[in-house]
Amino acid sequence: MAKNQNSIQHGDDLIVFDNIYKIYEMGDTEVRAADGISFSVKRGEFVAIVGQSGSGKSTCMNIIGALDVPTSGEYYLDGVDVSTLNDNKLADIRNKMLGFIFQQYNLIPKLTVLENVELPLLYAGVPKRKRREAALKSLERVGLTEKAKNLPSQLSGGQQQRVSIARALAGNPSVILADEPTGALDSRTGREVLEFLQQLHSEGNTIVLITHDNSIAVKAQRIIRLQDGKVVYDGPSNVPEALVNPDIPIELQKNEAGGDA
Amino acid sequence: MGIGQSFILAIKSLLNNKMRAFLTMLGIIIGVGSVILIMSLGNGVTTEISDTFESMGTRTVSVTLMGRGSNRTFTDDEMYEFAEENSDVIKAVTPTVNVSATVRPERWNENLSTSITGVGEDWLTVKTYETARGRFISYMDIYARNKVCFVGAYFDSPEVYNGNAVGSTLKINGDVYTIIGVAEEITDASDEDGSDNFAVIPYTVAARLSRMGNINSYTLISVSDETVNAAKQRMSNRLYENYGDEDAYAVIALAEILDTVTEIMDTLVTVIAAIAAISLLVGGIGIMNIMLVSVTERTREIGIRKALGAKRRDIKSQFVIEAMTTSLIGGVFGILLGVFGARIAGKLMNMPAVPSLSSIVLSVGISVGIGVLFGYLPAKKASELNPIDALHHD
Numbered sequence: 001m002a003k004n005q006n007s008i009q010h011g012d013d014l015i016v017f018d019n020i021y022k023i024y025e026m027g028d029t030e031v032r033a034a035d036g037i038s039f040s041v042k043r044g045e046f047v048a049i050v051g052q053s054g055s056g057k058s059t060c061m062n063i064i065g066a067l068d069v070p071t072s073g074e075y076y077l078d079g080v081d082v083s084t085l086n087d088n089k090l091a092d093i094r095n096k097m098l099g100f101i102f103q104q105y106n107l108i109p110k111l112t113v114l115e116n117v118e119l120p121l122l123y124a125g126v127p128k129r130k131r132r133e134a135a136l137k138s139l140e141r142v143g144l145t146e147k148a149k150n151l152p153s154q155l156s157g158g159q160q161q162r163v164s165i166a167r168a169l170a171g172n173p174s175v176i177l178a179d180e181p182t183g184a185l186d187s188r189t190g191r192e193v194l195e196f197l198q199q200l201h202s203e204g205n206t207i208v209l210i211t212h213d214n215s216i217a218v219k220a221q222r223i224i225r226l227q228d229g230k231v232v233y234d235g236p237s238n239v240p241e242a243l244v245n246p247d248i249p250i251e252l253q254k255n256e257a258g259g260d261a
Numbered sequence: 262m263g264i265g266q267s268f269i270l271a272i273k274s275l276l277n278n279k280m281r282a283f284l285t286m287l288g289i290i291i292g293v294g295s296v297i298l299i300m301s302l303g304n305g306v307t308t309e310i311s312d313t314f315e316s317m318g319t320r321t322v323s324v325t326l327m328g329r330g331s332n333r334t335f336t337d338d339e340m341y342e343f344a345e346e347n348s349d350v351i352k353a354v355t356p357t358v359n360v361s362a363t364v365r366p367e368r369w370n371e372n373l374s375t376s377i378t379g380v381g382e383d384w385l386t387v388k389t390y391e392t393a394r395g396r397f398i399s400y401m402d403i404y405a406r407n408k409v410c411f412v413g414a415y416f417d418s419p420e421v422y423n424g425n426a427v428g429s430t431l432k433i434n435g436d437v438y439t440i441i442g443v444a445e446e447i448t449d450a451s452d453e454d455g456s457d458n459f460a461v462i463p464y465t466v467a468a469r470l471s472r473m474g475n476i477n478s479y480t481l482i483s484v485s486d487e488t489v490n491a492a493k494q495r496m497s498n499r500l501y502e503n504y505g506d507e508d509a510y511a512v513i514a515l516a517e518i519l520d521t522v523t524e525i526m527d528t529l530v531t532v533i534a535a536i537a538a539i540s541l542l543v544g545g546i547g548i549m550n551i552m553l554v555s556v557t558e559r560t561r562e563i564g565i566r567k568a569l570g571a572k573r574r575d576i577k578s579q580f581v582i583e584a585m586t587t588s589l590i591g592g593v594f595g596i597l598l599g600v601f602g603a604r605i606a607g608k609l610m611n612m613p614a615v616p617s618l619s620s621i622v623l624s625v626g627i628s629v630g631i632g633v634l635f636g637y638l639p640a641k642k643a644s645e646l647n648p649i650d651a652l653h654h655d
Binding site: 062065067068087088091092094095096100102106107108110119120122123124167171 | 570
């Protein structure tokens with residue numbers, strides 16, 4: 001891993017994690033959720049961050065998503081040092097540069113599909129008519145224009161996830177951050193969502209996918225594997241080493257990966 | 262996020278839970294309603310009192326002579342002389358001798374509840390009444406102690422003489438008095454309990470009737486509203502000269518009493534309304550309580566909004582506006598309740614209970630203020646939620 005400690009110019013790098021630590025004090029013990037993580041993601045890449053629970057992938061996702069700041073280290077998003085920003089600036093970054101796709105969809109139940117998709121634009125201060133236009137266009141991309149007036153509860157799980165993708169796309173973010181996007185879906189709908197993410201990638205979007213599931217991670221171009229807060233693998237997804245978890249016998253892992261992929 | 266947007270959102274959220282919204286508003290509804298009701302009734306009473314006083318004349322000064330602690334007297338001649346000397350401020354003066362006597366029209370078997378007063382020839386001027394028929398009591402009647410009387414329009418109404426009062430007679434304490442004139446209707450001629458049922462007789466006759474040696478009560482009317490105080494002052498000075506003792510007489514201007522009464526009523530209404538406003542405080546606490554519950558219930562929603570880029574002030578304004586909308590709508594219902602209640606109460610109590618615009622504006626202002634005040638704490642709490650924790654909240 002190259003360390004760019006002295007450089008703020010990162011070329012094509014959209015995301016730069018430079019020696020990121022996240023340390024929680026729990027009584028006398030210290031939990032290192034991120035223990036010196038460094039990597040960078042180029043514009044247009046499709047990266048999966050993989051790891052078991054406790055590996056630090058959620059911490060990574062929170063920091064990338066500007067929901068949290070690291071204890072130390074620097075995080076640059078499109079050249080902006082996000083690691084030192086205050087609450088309001090972080091909200092701005094989330095609003096303008098990031099599109100979230102959550103496992104639980106996280107749609108607001110009492111708002112219509114269209115209103116849900118409009119939310120990021122609302123907080124960006126986009127005027128009403130433009131907001132509506134952009135939200136409808138976004139819904140069209142996921143093929144749910146006719147459900148615009150429905151409430152989320154009237155939609156299937158897969159449709160709800162597509163709405164949340166539409167919401168993530170509405171603000172034209174630099175990075176789409178998908179946290180276990182198929183976790184709550186059956187395998188067929190899950191596959192559809194992944195195919196859609198791949199399509200978005202092929203259209204030039206930068207996608208960061210967070211998952212514990214190898215079979216999903218392999219849909220990405222590149223895998224960053226985390227364990228105990230450290231990067232244990234960072235490379236292409238189409239080589240056997242990408243799926244190796246040093247703690248589990250290789251044979252078992254191959255079966256696991258092969259079973260679903 | 263715009264205020265309009267927050268407002269629509271707030272209405273939606275209230276409609277989602279109508280029962281809860283209504284119960285939350287109830288405190289505000291009752292508070293605003295009772296404040297308006299009380300202020301309306303207070304206005305009504307004050308208006309009625311001042312109307313009564315005004316019909317008695319705001320230029321009127323009443324003089325009572327007790328003669329206590331002094332051997333000096335002040336005769337009716339001295340009073341007339343005084344009025345003459347001070348004609349620049351005193352327009353007219355009349356003795357007013359209240360007589361408790363039975364009054365019975367000709368050929369009637371029962372008495373009327375008529376008030377009898379002994380007065381001077383300028384009484385009409387002092388009272389600003391007009392003669393409808395016949396004539397008023399003259400100086401000659403007073404001098405000669407004629408048994409004549411001047412009556413209110415009630416006696417000319419179909420209830421009594423039906424237009425034939427002049428020339429008819431009344432038995433006052435058994436003595437026969439001839440009616441020489443009838444006054445114009447003042448309020449309602451047919452009402453036995455109204456201001457039109459009166460009879461006045463020469464004060465000299467009245468003094469004898471009530472076995473009074475000296476006249477001890479007078480009513481003055483000042484030239485104008487501006488000269489009332491001067492008239493009162495000069496009267497007081499003259500009486501002090503005479504008696505040398507402030508306790509021997511009382512000079513009271515009606516306008517003064519009116520001011521005092523109005524002041525007392527205003528204070529009273531303010532105090533009672535303030536007590537009623539305490540329920541507004543309770544209502545506000547109710548709103549705060551439900552907003553805190555709402556923040557907890559919607560933790561996840563807040564997390565989502567924050568993840569999507571809502572700033573602290575966006576979340577804060579959303580909840581403050583929701584609290585404000587709740588209390589504003591409560592306030593509107595409260596106004597309806599208050600206005601409606603005031604109408605009913607006014608009808609029952611037979612007086613004009615009209616809510617003033619200022620009390621309505623004040624109520625709206627207060628209810629909005631309460632929403633902001635009591636919504637702020639829950640809103641602040643919501644805005645400070647950590648988006649990560651909020652997103653994982655069930």
